[in-house]
Amino acid sequence: MxxxxxxxxxxxxxxxxxxxxxxxxxxxxxxxxxxxxxxxxxxxxxxxxxxxxxxxxxxxxxxxxxxxxxxxxxxxxxxxxxxxxxxxxxxxxxxxxxxxxxxxxxxxxxxxxxxxxxxxxxxxxxxxxxxxxxxxxxxxxxxxxxxxxxxxxxxxxxxxxxxxxxxxxxxxxxGPRAPALAEAMPWNQLPGPVKKVAQALPLLKPPFPDPGTPLQxxxxxxxxxxxxxxxxxxxxxxxxxxxGDGVVSMSAVAKQLGARPVRVPRIAASAASQVIARLPFVPSVLEWLHVGRTSVxxxxxxxxxxxxxxxxxxxxxxxxxxxxxx
Ligand SMILES: NC(=O)c1ccc[n+]([C@@H]2O[C@H](COP(=O)([O-])OP(=O)(O)OC[C@H]3O[C@@H](n4cnc5c(N)ncnc54)[C@H](OP(=O)(O)O)[C@@H]3O)[C@@H](O)[C@H]2O)c1
Missing domain, CATH: 3.40.50.720 (NAD(P)-binding Rossmann-like Domain)
Incomplete structure (x- = not known):
């Protein structure tokens, strides 16, 4: 059996x-x-x-x-x-x-x-x-x-x-059958036609901060x-x-998923995280910003x-x- x-x-x-x-x-x-x-x-x-x-x-x-x-x-x-x-x-x-x-x-x-x-x-x-x-x-x-x-x-x-x-x-x-990471990207929430225009013109691509935290x-x-x-x-x-083996940078994630990576100092991610942690009320979705503040x-x-x-x-x-x- x-x-x-x-x-x-x-x-x-x-x-x-x-x-x-x-x-x-x-x-x-x-x-x-x-x-x-x-x-x-x-x-x-x-x-x-x-x-x-x-x-x-x-x-x-x-x-x-x-x-x-x-x-x-x-x-x-x-x-x-x-x-x-x-x-x-x-x-x-x-x-x-x-x-x-x-x-x-x-x-x-x-x-x-x-x-x-x-x-x-x-x-x-x-x-x-x-x-x-x-x-x-x-x-x-x-x-x-x-x-x-x-x-x-x-x-x-x-x-x-x-x-x-x-x-x-x-x-x-x-992966193809687990699209949540791509769907969570703010620019993927834009209406289809707006997203298409932004994707076609590199300067219009939404900026995405990369504090240098590696991602698995x-x-x-x-x-x-x-x-x-x-x-x-x-x-x-x-x-x-x-x-999976190896890591990717947030810049690579941004580039491959349709945004324009912008390097920011690690201290900026940490400071943003500290500010959010001290606010009396934070929308739950913003709490995900803490993820980028340190290597896990x-x-x-x-x-x-x-x-x-x-x-x-x-x-x-x-x-x-x-x-x-x-
Ligand atoms: N995806 C990731 O990147 C990731 C990474 C690390 C760990 N995990 C963990 O892996 C597990 C599965 O993640 P996932 O990505 O497959 O999540 P998901 O895509 O959001 O799927 C959640 C599943 O749970 C069901 N569900 C939700 N609430 C339920 C409830 N009250 N009663 C019964 N079923 C319920 C959903 O179906 P219905 O809505 O129809 O109920 C769906 O089948 C979770 O514990 C997650 O924390 C995920």
Whole structure:
């Protein structure tokens, strides 16, 4: 009998590729996916997957999802949203998934996609970050704070249980089927005709500040491979950093995604971040500016040596693949 794998958030940027990797795994017999919107797995040619609509905030729905699973893969999350809405889904919903998985009889393994953001954007972070560095989060960025809180919740809930827990910490995920990075660029929010004119005339291209902070990127298929490995491996449970080889500059991101890079001193990004952190009210979307203030480059040696993970796309190749698709 092969494994039954339950997946929350199978329809997201990572979810689609992750389910596809699980569909191709000979060790996986059945996949049960759950997210809120209607979705038909047959539309993507998936044959092992059945889908049920449900919200991770609904404990009964989560209990029903994990009851028949050997492995639970938790991906459902709100990345771009308000602080308040994201907290409801990410903190309450994630707690439900962790508690339901521990409480159910059948699951023996949980795979949770945390993030590089769980480490937080601290000036004293070592470069590169290894998995031994505690995930402290940065309270001024809701996503970072919530990712660190979820890891703490996971540690609290699984203590004393036999559940094998694999925590993956990917950097920014990109590629043709994960366009969020390109979509988040301010100029991509412009109306189509305005964007076209701006793209055609180099001087009209929107400026994009580059404070010199290096960025890691990972291709959606490589993250998917890491998730499928974590679901099936005999490698030890624990945390694994996940990033493509090499780094790209913010200037390269800007150039390839249609903007005009402008080098600014690192101190400018740090100062902007400090000002935003001190304001009494900040729109949640602005909190993402903290990401650029310091390097959060991760060491991926552990995923390679212990999990046997081998990314097929470098950061630069992932960026090119994204740029060609938008
Ligand atoms: N994308 C990245 O760059 C990146 C990097 C590092 C880590 N991660 C982490 O990887 C995980 C997956 O990310 P992603 O990029 O695939 O996210 P995504 O594209 O935003 O997809 C989120 C998925 O979760 C589902 N979902 C959201 N709220 C839900 C709820 N209340 N109940 C049930 N399902 C819900 C969504 O479907 P519905 O809206 O239909 O419910 C969708 O399937 C997240 O934990 C994220 O933090 C992502």
């Amino acid at each position: 092969g494994l039954t794998v339950a997946v929350t958030g199978p329809t997201g940027d990572i979810g689609i590729s992750a389910v596809e990797a699980l569909e191709h795994s000979t060790e996986v017999e059945q996949i049960i996916g759950m997210a809120r919107r209607p979705f038909d797995p047959a539309r993507l040619g998936w044959t092992k997957t059945r889908y049920q609509q449900g919200d991770i905030r609904d404990r009964a729905a989560v209990d029903a999802l994990v009851a028949d699973a050997d492995v639970v893969v938790h991906l459902a999350f709100i990345i771009m949203g308000s602080r308040e809405e994201s907290a409801r889904v990410n903190l309450e919903g994630t707690r439900n998934v962790f508690e339901a998985t521990v409480a159910a009889e059948r699951p023996r393994r949980l795979v949770y996609t945390s993030s590089v953001a769980a480490y937080g954007y601290h000036a004293d972070n070592p470069v590169p970050l290894t998995e031994d560095v505690p995930p402290r989060g940065s309270p001024e960025h809701y996503y970072s704070e919530q990712k660190a809180a979820c890891e703490a919740t996971l540690a609290e809930i699984v203590t004393g249980s036999d559940l094998e827990t694999y925590v993956l910490r990917p950097c920014i995920v990109a 990127l990972v291709h959606h298929d490589d993250v998917a491979a890491a998730i499928a490995l974590a679901a099936t491996t005999s490698a030890p449970p624990g945390a694994y950093n996940i990033a 480059v991760m060491d991926t040696a552990k995923a390679k040596s212990q999990l046997g993970w081998k990314p097929e796309h470098s950061a630069a190749e992932t960026l090119s693949a994204l740029a060609q698709s938008v």
